Amino acid sequence: MAYIGKQPLVGNYTVLDSLTATTTDTYALTKNSVAVFPQTPANCIVSLNGVIQAPFDSYTISGSNIVFASALTASDSIDFITVLGDVLNVGTVSDGTIGIAKLSATGTKDATTFLRGDNTFQTIGTNTPSFQAIKSGNQSIPDNTFTKLQPDTENWDTDNAYDNSTNYRFTPQTSGKYVLHGFCQNNSTTGITYLQLAIYKNGVVVETSTLDSGDADYDTAQITRVVEANGSTDYFELYLLQYSGSALNFKNLNFTGYKLIGV
Helix, strand or coil: CCCCCCCCCCCCCCCCCCCCCCCCEEEECCCCCCCCCCCHHHHHHEEECCCCCEECEEEEEEEEEEEECCCCCCCCCEEEEEEECCCCCCCCCCCCCCCCHHHHHHHCCCCCCCECCCCCEEECCCCCCCEEEECCCCECCEECCCECCCCCEEEECCCCCEEECCCCCCCCCEEEEEEEEEEEEEEECCCCCCEEEEEEEECCCEEEEEEEEEEEEECCEEEEEEEEECCCCCEEEEEEEEEEECEEEEEEEEEEEEEECCC
């Protein structure tokens, strides 16, 4: 679309170090004594003896050198050379070519950080440790007793933080906040009047999800909560309480957890 007023320009627009004409056609291009490599002659404005030169016809670019169509003499004057950069867009930037000063921020940028709107860097981090464990078969849950669920088959466990054979607990060794999710399903037609799934932290219930099922069959229970771990000793387990008048088998046991990023 058209601009109102002066159209903004995109590019670097660098005036190069001055050059003194001699009896040669080739001159090294530098900025503050550092070699400059224009992409194309069309990206340069060259003034020779007060006349702007035509790119390609009057000069070409070879690496960091400008090559005039014919050798100059000591009486010629190379007034200035300006390199425009890419006046359309920045294209694909090569790794390691943009410095911190160009970003107007301080700090070190790497694969796990991003630049915030206030020109400061924020660590992205990863959502690990994470795990998911399921029960390979049914688990019998007695009536009216909180019973630890025993998901014994790991779908994944990024940091070996879940014990799937002895204590059936998640012990993240990285401090932070974690999302924990649990799920199970009654595997019988016996109606359950009350069903409660709970997350235990260090052996004490901290979060519960209750289903007052009204004697329905094949009831399911699930819970999703955010908990905090100290990164050294805190551990988490999944417990189930059911009221039905007898022990019942539960299937599809699932215990999943992952670390939240940036909190």
